[in-house]
Structures are given as C-alpha cells and as structure tokens.
Amino acid sequence: MRQLIxxxxxxxxxxxxxxxxxxxxxxxxxxxxxSFALSIWYYHMAPGNVINLMALILPxxxxxxxxxxxxxxxxxxxxxxxxxxxxxxxxxxxxxxSRGLSIDCGCFKQGGAGTTAAWRSLLLDIGLFVxxxxxxxxxxxxxxxxxx
Amino acid sequence: xxxxxxxxxxxxIILSLGVNQFHPNAIPVVGEWRDLxxxxxxxxxxxxxxxxxxxxSVDEAVAEFGRGKAHFIDARPPEEFECGTIPxxxxxxxxxxxxxxxxxxxxxxxxxxxxxxxxxxxxSGEECDLSLHLAxxxxxxxxxxxxxxxxxAREWEKFEMPMERRRECAN
Numbered sequence: 001m002r003q004l005i006x007x008x009x010x011x012x013x014x015x016x017x018x019x020x021x022x023x024x025x026x027x028x029x030x031x032x033x034x035s036f037a038l039s040i041w042y043y044h045m046a047p048g049n050v051i052n053l054m055a056l057i058l059p060x061x062x063x064x065x066x067x068x069x070x071x072x073x074x075x076x077x078x079x080x081x082x083x084x085x086x087x088x089x090x091x092x093x094x095x096x097x098s099r100g101l102s103i104d105c106g107c108f109k110q111g112g113a114g115t116t117a118a119w120r121s122l123l124l125d126i127g128l129f130v131x132x133x134x135x136x137x138x139x140x141x142x143x144x145x146x147x148x
Numbered sequence: 149x150x151x152x153x154x155x156x157x158x159x160x161i162i163l164s165l166g167v168n169q170f171h172p173n174a175i176p177v178v179g180e181w182r183d184l185x186x187x188x189x190x191x192x193x194x195x196x197x198x199x200x201x202x203x204x205s206v207d208e209a210v211a212e213f214g215r216g217k218a219h220f221i222d223a224r225p226p227e228e229f230e231c232g233t234i235p236x237x238x239x240x241x242x243x244x245x246x247x248x249x250x251x252x253x254x255x256x257x258x259x260x261x262x263x264x265x266x267x268x269x270x271x272s273g274e275e276c277d278l279s280l281h282l283a284x285x286x287x288x289x290x291x292x293x294x295x296x297x298x299x300x301a302r303e304w305e306k307f308e309m310p311m312e313r314r315r316e317c318a319n
Contacts, residue, residue: 042274044274052177081157
C-alpha cells in the first residue's frame with residue numbers, strides 16, 4: 001500500500017489531475033466574479049457581506065494552488081489549501097442536495113446545472129479529495145521544481 | 149508549511165483585489181446581498197432588473213391566494229411540479245418554451261386567459277430563477293398584471309400553506 005501511495009507516476013498523475021481541475025475551475029470565476037458571487041449566494045450559506053470577498057479570493061486560491069501542485073512549488077501548502085477548499089465544497093454541495101435545493105433551474109449557469117449535476121459535482125469533489133489525500137501521504141518528490 | 153500557507157493566501161488576496169481594480173467585470177469588495185433566512189418581505193434576486201414585474205412576499209402571495217382572483221403559474225419542470233405545488237396552479241415549464249411561437253405557447257398553456265388577469269409566477273424557491281425568466285417572457289408578450297413570488301413553493305410550504313401533490317417524492 002505504502003509503495004502504491006509513494007509511486008512517482010501515480011503522484012504526478014494526481015498532481016496534474018487535481019491541479020488541472022483547480023486551474024480550469026478558476027478561469028471562468030476569475031473572468032466573471034459577479035456570476036460566481038451569485039452562485040455562492042444561491043447556496044444560502046455565507047453571510048451577505050462576505051460573498052463578494054469570497055468570490056474574489058477563492059478563484060485565485062484555486063489558480064495558485066493548481067499551479068503550485070503541477071509545478072511542485074509551495075507543494076505541501078497547496079495540498080493543504082486544496083484539501084480545505086474541497087472540504088468546504090463537499091459540505092456546501094451536501095447541504096444543498098440534502099436541503100433539496102433544486103439546482104436544475106438555470107441558476108448557476110445558462111442551461112442549468114441540474115440536481116444530477118450537483119450529485120456529479122459532489123462525486124467529483126469526493127474523488128478529488130481522495131487524490132488530495134494520496135498527494136498528502138505520498139513521499140514522492142520527483143518532477144518538482146522545489147523539494148519542500 | 150506554515151509559510152507556504154501564508155504565501156498562497158497572501159498572494160491570492162493581493163492578486164484578487166489588485167486584478168479587481170482593473171477588471172472589466174469588477175465587483176465591489178463588500179456586496180449588498182440579501183440574507184435569505186429571514187422570510188420577511190419579498191425575496192428579490194440579485195438578477196432582478198428595473199422593469200421586471202413586482203416581487204411579492206409570501207404574505208402577499210397568501211393574500212392573493214385567499215382572495216381567489218389570481219392565477220398561480222408554476223414555472224418548474226413537470227416532475228417538480230408534480231411533487232408539490234401551490235393548489236390549483238398551472239404548470240408552464242420555462243424549460244419547455246419553444247424556440248419560436250412563445251406567445252402562442254404561453255397563451256394556450258394558460259387557456260387563452262385575459263392578458264390583464266392577475267397572475268402570480270413562482271418556482272421552487274430562492275435558488276430558482278425560472279419564475280423570473282417566465283414572467284419576463286409573459287411581460288414581453290403582453291401580460292400586464294404579473295407578480296413574481298420568488299420565495300416559491302418552498303417558502304409556501306415553510307409557512308404551512310396547503311400543498312397540492314400529484315405524486316410522492318423523496319424530498
């Protein structure tokens with residue numbers, strides 16, 4: 001098991017997968033912060049006066065963490081922040097799904113995300129969380145620009 | 149690792165606030181978002197625009213329901229409508245609006261009712277904007293007496309008003 005976790009190829013694959021998803025997810029949010037703020041508002045979880053601040057800072061955290069994971073710079077810090085963000089996303093999605101918020105009404109993006117899409121996002125986040133755990137436990141430092 | 153956590157957070161804050169200064173879609177750092185938990189007054193979504201039909205609170209929706217003059221229109225897909233809706237409401241799923249002939253579709257869905265009839269449009273709740281989109285379409289096609297109950301079926305149920313259920317659903 002330990003050998004599998006420390007596998008260089010598995011680690012680099014998860015670094016690119018996790019980093020890639022975070023970079024990809026950050027782009028539209030950085031380009032259109034007001035839509036992302038609206039998405040946060042729809043979850044009814046964050047106080048009104050911090051929604052914009054979250055909508056501004058979170059996407060940059062995602063982008064920097066994604067880049068850091070792929071490049072292997074500030075690596076442990078990036079995994080930590082990614083894990084924290086994933087826990088927040090999983091909690092928010094679980095809460096939305098369990099409260100029966102029907103996110104299938106064109107609320108999040110044109111065309112609608114769909115309740116099934118909320119489930120899919122939840123499953124994706126859980127998968128990413130598992131990948132983050134592997135990176136956290138792995139001792140592989142191969143193909144990293146910085147060795148700490 | 150502590151330093152790395154700080155660097156990432158610090159850089160994110162600096163970059164986000166800095167870029168926002170020059171961003172074509174910049175937003176204020178502290179926005180004015182309505183908290184959704186109070187249930188007081190009408191819920192007005194951030195996407196509301198000037199010229200939209202008036203938004204009404206659950207109290208006003210209940211009053212109109214009690215008066216019996218208003219027609220209630222549920223804009224959700226049929227499967228959600230069937231799970232529970234305001235009694236006697238008509239289902240006009242916004243997602244089913246055709247590419248062309250929207251006016252005829254709406255007119256026939258509503259049984260060609262008078263364009264001046266009082267109509268309350270709603271969907272599931274605050275996270276759903278189908279009611280707003282449908283009401284805008286109806287407004288465009290000549291309906292003049294529209295209200296939007298943005299609290300929708302969820303707020304209606306929360307205030308213990310009767311629900312009409314056509315089938316049992318998980319939620």
